[in-house]
Amino acid sequence: MKGQLIDVAVAGIRQLTPRIREYVLAAVDGAPLPRPAPGAHVELHTVSPLSGPVVRHYSLVGGAGLEDDAPDRYRIAVQREDRQRGSAHIHDTFAVGTRLKVSRPRNNFPLDLRDSRSLLIAGGIGITPIYSMLRSLVRRKRPFELIYTGRAAEQMAYADDVARLAGASGRLHFSGETAARHLDIRELLLRQSDDTTVYVCGPAAMIDAVHAAAGDLGWQEGRVRSERFTAGPSPDDVPFEVELRRSGRTLGVGRDTSILDALTVAGIEALADCRRGECGLCPLPVLEGGERIDHRDSYLSEEERAAGDTLCICVSRLRGGTLVLDA
Amino acid sequence: MNSITAIAAAPSPLEMGRFADQNTPLVRDCWYVAGFSDEITRDILARRLLGVDVALYRTLAGEPVAVRNRCPHRSFPLAKGRLDGDVLVCGYHGMQFDPSGRCVNMPSMPIVPTNANVRAFPTAERGPLVWIWMGDPDHADESLIPDTSWLASPGWKSVRGSFHMKSDYVAMHENLLDQTHFPFLHPGTVGTPEFARSKLDVRQEGDVIVIYRSLKNAPPPGIYGVPMGLMERRVDRFSEARFVSPALHTAYASVTDNEDPSGKAEVYRFNITHLITPETQNSLHYWWFNSRDRRLDDEAADEFLRSASEQAYLEDVDALEWISETVNADAEPQFDLNFAPDKPGLLMRRSIFERAAAQQARAY
Ligand code: FES
Ligand code: FES
Ligand SMILES: [Fe+2]
Numbered sequence: 076m077k078g079q080l081i082d083v084a085v086a087g088i089r090q091l092t093p094r095i096r097e098y099v100l101a102a103v104d105g106a107p108l109p110r111p112a113p114g115a116h117v118e119l120h121t122v123s124p125l126s127g128p129v130v131r132h133y134s135l136v137g138g139a140g141l142e143d144d145a146p147d148r149y150r151i152a153v154q155r156e157d158r159q160r161g162s163a164h165i166h167d168t169f170a171v172g173t174r175l176k177v178s179r180p181r182n183n184f185p186l187d188l189r190d191s192r193s194l195l196i197a198g199g200i201g202i203t204p205i206y207s208m209l210r211s212l213v214r215r216k217r218p219f220e221l222i223y224t225g226r227a228a229e230q231m232a233y234a235d236d237v238a239r240l241a242g243a244s245g246r247l248h249f250s251g252e253t254a255a256r257h258l259d260i261r262e263l264l265l266r267q268s269d270d271t272t273v274y275v276c277g278p279a280a281m282i283d284a285v286h287a288a289a290g291d292l293g294w295q296e297g298r299v300r301s302e303r304f305t306a307g308p309s310p311d312d313v314p315f316e317v318e319l320r321r322s323g324r325t326l327g328v329g330r331d332t333s334i335l336d337a338l339t340v341a342g343i344e345a346l347a348d349c350r351r352g353e354c355g356l357c358p359l360p361v362l363e364g365g366e367r368i369d370h371r372d373s374y375l376s377e378e379e380r381a382a383g384d385t386l387c388i389c390v391s392r393l394r395g396g397t398l399v400l401d402a
Numbered sequence: 403m404n405s406i407t408a409i410a411a412a413p414s415p416l417e418m419g420r421f422a423d424q425n426t427p428l429v430r431d432c433w434y435v436a437g438f439s440d441e442i443t444r445d446i447l448a449r450r451l452l453g454v455d456v457a458l459y460r461t462l463a464g465e466p467v468a469v470r471n472r473c474p475h476r477s478f479p480l481a482k483g484r485l486d487g488d489v490l491v492c493g494y495h496g497m498q499f500d501p502s503g504r505c506v507n508m509p510s511m512p513i514v515p516t517n518a519n520v521r522a523f524p525t526a527e528r529g530p531l532v533w534i535w536m537g538d539p540d541h542a543d544e545s546l547i548p549d550t551s552w553l554a555s556p557g558w559k560s561v562r563g564s565f566h567m568k569s570d571y572v573a574m575h576e577n578l579l580d581q582t583h584f585p586f587l588h589p590g591t592v593g594t595p596e597f598a599r600s601k602l603d604v605r606q607e608g609d610v611i612v613i614y615r616s617l618k619n620a621p622p623p624g625i626y627g628v629p630m631g632l633m634e635r636r637v638d639r640f641s642e643a644r645f646v647s648p649a650l651h652t653a654y655a656s657v658t659d660n661e662d663p664s665g666k667a668e669v670y671r672f673n674i675t676h677l678i679t680p681e682t683q684n685s686l687h688y689w690w691f692n693s694r695d696r697r698l699d700d701e702a703a704d705e706f707l708r709s710a711s712e713q714a715y716l717e718d719v720d721a722l723e724w725i726s727e728t729v730n731a732d733a734e735p736q737f738d739l740n741f742a743p744d745k746p747g748l749l750m751r752r753s754i755f756e757r758a759a760a761q762q763a764r765a766y
Contacts, residue, residue: 109765110538143540183516187502188524188539189465211540215524353515373513 080120080176081108083149085169091152091232095200096166097136100149100177107146111135111180113207114274114302117149118178118350120336123164126314126329128336130350131161134204134276134302135180140236141210149177152232154200161331183351184276184302186211191270194263195221196285198277199231204302205276206233209240220267221245224258224277260288273299315393319343319402320362334388334398343402345388352390359388363399368392422754424570424684424729428452429757430537433547434649434679435689438564439530442466446490448481450681452536456523457481461488466532467501468523475508480520529554530562531677531689537761548650552673552693559698560675560691561708565715567688569722571648571680572754574688576747577718578651578676579613579643587721588714596620604746609757611749614642622657625710629703630670630696635661645750648757651676671695674711684726690715 087099102108111117116134123129133151138144156162169175186193186208193212197205202223212219221241225231227249238245250256264273264285275285282301289299317334318325328337335357338345347357352372361368365383372387379385386398434451436458441447447458448471455471457480469490471481478494485491489506490499498507503522508515524535524542530553535542552558567574577583581602584592600617617639627633638658645651653674662668675691692711697703740748 107765113540181517182519185502185504185519187504188522188542189502214540215543216545349515349517351517353513353517355511374511376512 080178083108083175083177085171085173085175086148088169088171092230094230095152095154095232097150097152097232098165098169099144100151100175102147103174105147108149109179110146111137111149111207112182113137113186113211114184114204115180115182115207116184116204116302117151117180119151119165120176120178121161121165123161123168123329123331125164126161126331127327128329128340129161129164129331130333130336131165131331134184135207136203136233137207137210140240141213152200152203154232164331184274184300186274187272187300188215190217190272192268192272193217193219194267194271194273195219196258196260196263196273196275196277196281197221197223197237198275198281199225201275201277201281201302202231202233202237203276205274206237208274209237209245213240219244222248222258222263224248224250224281226250226252226254260284261291264288264292264294271298274301275299276302279303312392313395315395316397317393318397318399320399321402325397328392333390334386334392338388338402345402347389350389352387355387357387357389358385360385360401361398362401364393364397367394367396368398369394420755420759421748421751422572422758423751424572424726426572426755427758427761428571428680428683429648429754429761431535431541431761432537432648432757433526433533433535433542435677435687436466436468436525436532436534436679437687438562438689439466439527439532442532444485446481446483446485448479449687451534451687452680453682454536455479456534457490458532459485459490461501463488465501466525466527468525468534469499469501469503470521470523472520473497474505474518474520530560530691548646550650550652550675553675553691558673558693558695559704560693561704561711562689562691563708563712563715564687564689565719566681566685567719567722568685569719569726570684571678571686572751573722573725574678574686575645575648575651575750575754577722578653579611579645579746579750580743581613581615581643582743583721587717590624590713592623592625592714602743604749606749606753609647609753611645611746611753612642613644613746614640616640625707625714626655626657626670626672628710629700629706630657632657632659632670635659645746645753648754649678651678684730688715688719 082103083100084103085098086101089097091097116132119131119133121129136150144150153162153165155166184204195205195208209221223237228234248258275282286299312330314329316325317328326337326341328334335345335347348354353374355374361384368383368386369392370380371390442458442460444460449456456468457471458468460466471479473480473492475497478492480490480492483491483493488501496509499520500506503520505515505518524539526533526544526547533547553560600615602613602615605612619636622632622637641655643653655672657670659668673693677689679687681687692707
C-alpha cells in the first residue's frame with residue numbers, strides 16, 4: 076500500500092499575508108521528490124504536543140512564477156485557523172530545520188491536459204492548487220481565464236505573482252472586509268465558451284455556488300471540477316477515546332488526529348489506502364458508542380451508517396466519549 | 403589524503419564536453435512520434451515509448467488518446483481491456499477511465515474513487531503523425547512540435563514505412579548525420595563516389611545541427627535519377643540534412659536538370675523525414691517518409707522510391723543492430739575513434755547530452 080512517507084525539513088519560511096505563511100520543505104536525503112501534477116496535494120504529518128499527531132492536507136504550489144522549485148523541494152502555504160488547531164501548531168512551532176513527514180503527492184483535482192479552454196476560480200487560500208494549474212496553462216500556452224477572489228489584496232497570498240503570470244487573462248476580485256461584494260458567478264459562467272472546463276478551489280460556499288450556477292445553466296456535470304477536503308477538520312471536532320477491546324488498549328484521539336493515525340502511532344497496523352473515506356479498506360467493527368459517530372466518509376451506505384456498528388477510521392470521528400472497537 | 407582524492411576526481415578544465423551515448427538518460431521533455439495517424443484507431447494499441455508502456459486509442463470524435471498501459475489498481479495492461487464509447491474499461495475488474503485518465507467508475511465500489519487516475523500523456527495530431535509528450539506534462543507546449551507540414555501538403559507526394567530496431571536513438575541519429583557510410587553500406591542506392599568526396603559543411607543553429615553539400619554537373623544518384631528519368635543527364639545536386647530534435651531528422655535534396663528538353667532548368671525536390679522514438683534505452687521505433695514535389699501521380703516512382711528507401715534503411719538497421727550487439731556483448735570497453743566527418747554526429751551527441759542533463763530525473 077502507498078503508505079510510504081518521505082522525510083523532509085523546513086528549508087524556508089515566508090510570511091505571505093498576516094495569516095498565511097509559506098513553507099519550503101526539502102527532502103532530508105536531498106533526493107528528488109516525486110513530481111506533482113498541477114492540483115496535487117500532500118499529507119503533512121507532524122506531532123503537536125497539545126493534540127498529538129496532526130495530519131493536514133496541503134496543495135503543492137510547485138514553484139514561483141513560471142519557475143519550478145528545485146526537484147528536492149515542495150512549497151506549501153498554510154493559513155492559520157482561528158483556533159488552537161493543526162495550522163496554529165505549524166505556525167507556532169515550525170522553524171527552519173524542523174523535521175516532518177509528507178506523503179507522496181495525491182491528486183483529486185487534476186487539470187485535464189486536453190482542455191481547450193480553462194476557467195480557474197480561486198477563493199482565498201484556495202489559490203494554492205490554482206497557482207500550479209495557472210503555471211501549467213501559461214507554459215503550455217493554453218487559453219484560460221483566472222479569477223482570484225479575496226477580501227483585500229493584502230490578505231491574498233501570491234496575489235502579485237498570480238496577477239503577473241496570468242497577465243490580461245487574469246483578474247483579482249476584492250469582496251471587501253465584510254465580503255459583501257460578491258463575485259457574479261452566473262455572469263462569469265454565462266460568458267464562457269462551450270468548451271470551457273472550470274476549476275474552482277476556495278471556501279465551501281463558493282464551490283457550492285459555482286456548482287449551483289453551472290447546474291442552473293444546464294451545464295453538463297464534470298465541466299466544473301472542484302477540490303474539497305471533505306476529510307478536513309471542522310470547528311466542532313473534540314478529542315475522544317478509543318478502546319480496543321480485544322487488544323485491551325485505550326488510546327486518546329486528539330482534535331487534529333484521526334483514529335487511524337492514533338492507531339498507527341500506537342503501533343497498531345490498520346488497513347488503509349485512500350485516507351479520505353473512499354476506498355472502504357479501513358472500517359472497523361464498533362461495539363459501543365456507535366450512536367455518537369460523526370460519519371465523514373463517502374464509502375458506507377446510509378443503512379450502514381444508521382446501524383452505527385462500523386466506521387471509516389480514516390475520517391470519521393466521535394462526538395465525545397469513548398468508542399469501543401472490536402480490534 | 404582526502405584532498406588529493408578530491409583533486410584527482412575533479413574534472414580537468416581541459417576535458418572536452420560530454421557526449422550522449424546509449425547509457426545517457428533519454429531526453430523526455432520533447433515531442434516524439436507515437437505512431438502513424440492510421441495506426442491509432444478504435445482498437446487500443448499498446449506501445450512502449452521511452453521505457454513506459456502506453457495504451458493508444460481514438461475517441462469517437464477522432465481525437466488521439468494516450469494513457470499509461472497499466473491499471474492503477476492491479477497493473478492490468480489497459481490495452482487488453484476495451485472501449486465503451488470514449489471510456490477505457492480495464493479488463494480485470496472493470497475500472498473505467500475517461501480520455502483525461504480520470505477514473506469515472508469502479509464497478510466493485512459504491513462510489514467513484516476521486517484519486518484513482520491513470521496517467522494521461524499529452525498528444526497532438528499533425529498530418530499523418532500522432533505526437534506524444536512523455537516528459538513533464540507541464541512543459542508540453544504544442545508550439546514545440548517540429549514542422550512536418552510537407553507530409554500533409556498537396557504539393558508533395560510521400561511514400562512511407564516503419565521499422566523496429568534494437569539500437570539506441572543516439573546511434574540512429576549519428577547514422578543519419580553520417581554520409582561517409584553511403585558508398586559502403588548502401589552502394590546500390592544512395593552512394594555515389596563523386597558526392598561522397600564533395601565538401602561537406604556543418605553548422606549549428608541552437609539545438610539544430612545542419613550539414614549540407616552541393617555538387618555541380620555530376621551524375622544523379624540512382625535513388626532519384628531512376629524514378630525521375632534523369633539517369634542519362636548531368637545535374638547539379640544540393641543536399642541538406644538536419645538533426646531537428648531527438649525525435650526528428652529531416653533531409654532535403656534537390657536535383658537540378660540543366661538539360662531538360664524544355665530548355666529551362668528543372669528542379670526536383672525531395673524531403674526525407676526520419677521519425678525516431680526510443681522504445682527503451684536500447685531499442686527504438688522508426689518511421690520514415692520519402693516525399694517529392696514532382697511526378698506526384700507516378701505509381702512506378704512510388705514503388706521505386708519505397709523499395710529503394712526500404713532497402714537502404716534495412717541496411718542501416720542491420721549495421722546499427724550489429725554495432726549495438728558488439729558494444730553490449732564485448733567485455734572489453736573501447737573508446738571509439740573520431741574523424742573529421744564525425745563532427746556533425748559529435749555536435750548532435752553533445753546537444754542530446756546537454757538536454758538530458760538539464761532535465762530533472764523525477765518520478766511522476
Ligand atoms: S482509508 Fe480509505 S476509506 Fe479509510
Ligand atoms: S486491475 Fe484494473 S480494475 Fe483491477
Ligand atoms: Fe544509412
